[in-house]
Amino acid sequence: MISLAGRDILHAWGKFVFTGVGLGLLIGVTLVMAGVYRGMVDDGKALLDNSGADLWVVQQDTLGPYAESSSLNDDLYRAILAMPGVDRAANVTYLTMQVRQGERDARDVRAMVVGVAAGAPAGTPGTPPYLVAGRQITRGHYEAVADVATGFRLGDTIKIRRNQYTVVGLTRRMVSSSGDPMVFVPLKDAQEAQFLKDNDAIWQSRRRTGENPAFNRPGAPGVLDAVIASQSSNNFVNAILVRLEPGADPDETARSIHRWKRLTVYTRAQMESILVGKLIATSAKQIGMFLVILAVVSAAIVAFIIYTLTMDKIREIAVLKLIGTRNRTIAAMIMQQALALGAIGFAVGKITATFTAPLFPKYVLLVPQDSIIGFFAVLVICALASVVAIRMALRVDPAEAIGG
Amino acid sequence: MAGKGIRIEGLRKRYGSGDTAVDALKGVDMHVEPGEVVGLVGPSGSGKSTLLKSLGAVIDPTAGRMTLGDEVIYDEGWKVPDLRALRRDRIGFVFQAPYLIPFLDVTDNVALPPMLAGVPNTEARKRALDLLMALDVQHRAQAMPSQLSGGEQQRVAIARGLVNHPPVILADEPTAPLDSQRAMAVIRILNDMAKKYETAIIVVTHDEKIIPTFKRIYHIRDGVTHEEAGEGRGFD
Numbered sequence: 001m002i003s004l005a006g007r008d009i010l011h012a013w014g015k016f017v018f019t020g021v022g023l024g025l026l027i028g029v030t031l032v033m034a035g036v037y038r039g040m041v042d043d044g045k046a047l048l049d050n051s052g053a054d055l056w057v058v059q060q061d062t063l064g065p066y067a068e069s070s071s072l073n074d075d076l077y078r079a080i081l082a083m084p085g086v087d088r089a090a091n092v093t094y095l096t097m098q099v100r101q102g103e104r105d106a107r108d109v110r111a112m113v114v115g116v117a118a119g120a121p122a123g124t125p126g127t128p129p130y131l132v133a134g135r136q137i138t139r140g141h142y143e144a145v146a147d148v149a150t151g152f153r154l155g156d157t158i159k160i161r162r163n164q165y166t167v168v169g170l171t172r173r174m175v176s177s178s179g180d181p182m183v184f185v186p187l188k189d190a191q192e193a194q195f196l197k198d199n200d201a202i203w204q205s206r207r208r209t210g211e212n213p214a215f216n217r218p219g220a221p222g223v224l225d226a227v228i229a230s231q232s233s234n235n236f237v238n239a240i241l242v243r244l245e246p247g248a249d250p251d252e253t254a255r256s257i258h259r260w261k262r263l264t265v266y267t268r269a270q271m272e273s274i275l276v277g278k279l280i281a282t283s284a285k286q287i288g289m290f291l292v293i294l295a296v297v298s299a300a301i302v303a304f305i306i307y308t309l310t311m312d313k314i315r316e317i318a319v320l321k322l323i324g325t326r327n328r329t330i331a332a333m334i335m336q337q338a339l340a341l342g343a344i345g346f347a348v349g350k351i352t353a354t355f356t357a358p359l360f361p362k363y364v365l366l367v368p369q370d371s372i373i374g375f376f377a378v379l380v381i382c383a384l385a386s387v388v389a390i391r392m393a394l395r396v397d398p399a400e401a402i403g404g
Numbered sequence: 405m406a407g408k409g410i411r412i413e414g415l416r417k418r419y420g421s422g423d424t425a426v427d428a429l430k431g432v433d434m435h436v437e438p439g440e441v442v443g444l445v446g447p448s449g450s451g452k453s454t455l456l457k458s459l460g461a462v463i464d465p466t467a468g469r470m471t472l473g474d475e476v477i478y479d480e481g482w483k484v485p486d487l488r489a490l491r492r493d494r495i496g497f498v499f500q501a502p503y504l505i506p507f508l509d510v511t512d513n514v515a516l517p518p519m520l521a522g523v524p525n526t527e528a529r530k531r532a533l534d535l536l537m538a539l540d541v542q543h544r545a546q547a548m549p550s551q552l553s554g555g556e557q558q559r560v561a562i563a564r565g566l567v568n569h570p571p572v573i574l575a576d577e578p579t580a581p582l583d584s585q586r587a588m589a590v591i592r593i594l595n596d597m598a599k600k601y602e603t604a605i606i607v608v609t610h611d612e613k614i615i616p617t618f619k620r621i622y623h624i625r626d627g628v629t630h631e632e633a634g635e636g637r638g639f640d
């Protein structure tokens with residue numbers, strides 16, 4: 001027996017290829033959507049991995065520092081450093097903002113500005129673990145290490161709030177949980193950037209403080225200056241990243257920090273579940289909705305095309321039945337055509353996704369597992385979509401071939 | 405087939421029921437011997453197609469008896485378990501339009517019925533080529549149906565009807581779309597094939613050009629047949 005489906009496809013290959021390409025673009029979009037989700041998860045993991053931390057110490061009862069805001073005094077890290085099992089502890093601040101390049105250049109990049117201890121020894125949590133060019137921050141002010149994805153180059157001058165920074169090092173794959181590249185600056189500068197008010201506000205605040213008789217006592221001239229100084233400096237950080245001594249138990253250490261310092265502490269696993277389960281959960285559902293819609297649209301397209309192709313063959317199907325073709329053979333012919341359409345579509349979609357993924361602004365991670373699931377999903381959808389056409393074909397009366 | 409051809413006795417067919425019932429066949433008697441080509445003529449609505457469909461096992465008659473060769477296939481009910489196999493193996497169909505399968509080439513169109521019956525592809529194609537040769541269209545064996553002329557298509561369709569060497573061929577107005585010369589050619593082919601393969605052939609027709617070629621003709625009117633001797637003239 002010859003393959004009726006195969007012959008029909010060869011005969012009407014134009015229709016199949018055109019429809020297959022159309023379907024393929026849809027499938028490509030679907031694969032990219034799945035890749036966007038994988039990319040978000042991977043960005044989250046990269047954020048955690050590259051921070052080099054085993055524990056995240058954050059403000060009591062918050063999901064900080066990535067999913068909620070968290071604020072800690074910047075001297076707390078010393079006390080944590082003294083806890084058993086802790087090898088290193090470092091302050092970090094995170095601030096997502098537009099970072100401008102050059103002095104009057106209009107170009108700006110959305111980036112996560114990370115404040116880290118300047119001149120910290122290699123391997124301090126929070127600092128970029130590896131550089132692709134240049135060096136780490138060594139001066140306490142106005143130096144920056146940027147992720148290559150920002151497009152900044154060594155020696156570039158960038159502007160964060162009112163200060164200029166020189167890019168002294170480049171790193172890679174350092175991204176925030178929403179995929180924005182990181183720019184590392186000295187901690188002091190970052191604290192200032194988070195807190196910085198405009199000059200008018202500072203001036204007004206000083207005036208108000210000065211007018212307050214409680215602060216401005218005739219007999220105690222130093223009080224006003226001290227109050228103003230404390231008002232215009234920022235001694236807070238968002239989190240303390242902790243690296244454990246080899247062999248220390250993360251849960252045990254987390255518990256004791258929590259108990260003695262009354263701070264919330266997350267282990268790597270907990271942090272990952274916050275990022276994946278909470279921070280990107282809504283985006284994941286959104287993508288899930290799109291996947292459902294795309295699946296329905298693809299099914300509708302396949303069903304429509306296969307139905308039309310079958311409609312065009314009603315007479316031939318009646319003749320095939322009259323000369324003794326089994327219903328099974330006819331159903332198989334239609335089903336195979338739907339599957340072939342799906343296979344063409346998947347091939348086109350896979351190629352499209354592979355070539356377009358790098359062009360997307362956010363990280364699109366195509367994992368083979370998604371492709372395999374996608375391939376079988378396409379086949380199942382195509383098989384289901386062919387059911388309507390098969391039902392119609394099975395109802396064709398062989399007597400129709402003889403006519404009236 | 406043991407020399408019996410087709411025998412139809414008291415065949416009745418009623419469409420629908422109650423007030424709207426139509427008695428399309430009201431007791432048809434007919435017989436066709438192996439190697440014989442008989443004409444079935446009658447006005448529109450007289451029951452010709454109903455008779456072919458009954459004999460072709462695509463509709464259920466209401467009453468009567470039909471015999472193919474030695475075997476009673478219908479006697480107040482079907483007597484063969486698998487009507488699809490009956491159509492495939494024992495009845496050849498030729499239609500007014502050729503109704504070739506557009507996505508198969510000429511050889512495979514003709515080879516399809518044996519392939520459906522489980523004959524290996526090469527053997528089925530060999531049989532097809534033999535028939536195409538006999539019908540003088542072997543030079544178009546590789547062509548697609550859309551590339552053939554009307555006459556060539558009809559000859560390919562005849563080849564498909566004959567390829568399983570069925571004891572019976574049912575032809576529904578096979579010459580309608582053809583000019584008189586080609587119509588004659590088709591009738592001659594059917595006669596040749598009837599003799600060569602001992603096939604009993606019924607040709608439904610309106611075609612004045614070919615009516616004189618039949619030796620026997622059944623006239624059908626209001627669901628009843630009358631046998632008549634035809635002129636039995638030659639075909640040239």
Ligand SMILES: Nc1ncnc2c1ncn2[C@@H]1O[C@H](COP(=O)(O)OP(=O)(O)O)[C@@H](O)[C@H]1O
Nearest residue numbers: 404419426428447448449450451452453454455
């Ligand atoms: N499926 C059907 N349902 C009801 N009546 C039918 C059907 N097919 C044919 N008939 C009726 O049966 C009669 C014979 O029809 P048919 O066999 O098609 O005649 P012919 O082929 O000689 O024109 C006509 O009166 C026609 O209206």
Ligand SMILES: [Mg+2]
Nearest residue numbers: 403404452453
């Ligand atoms: Mg008719």
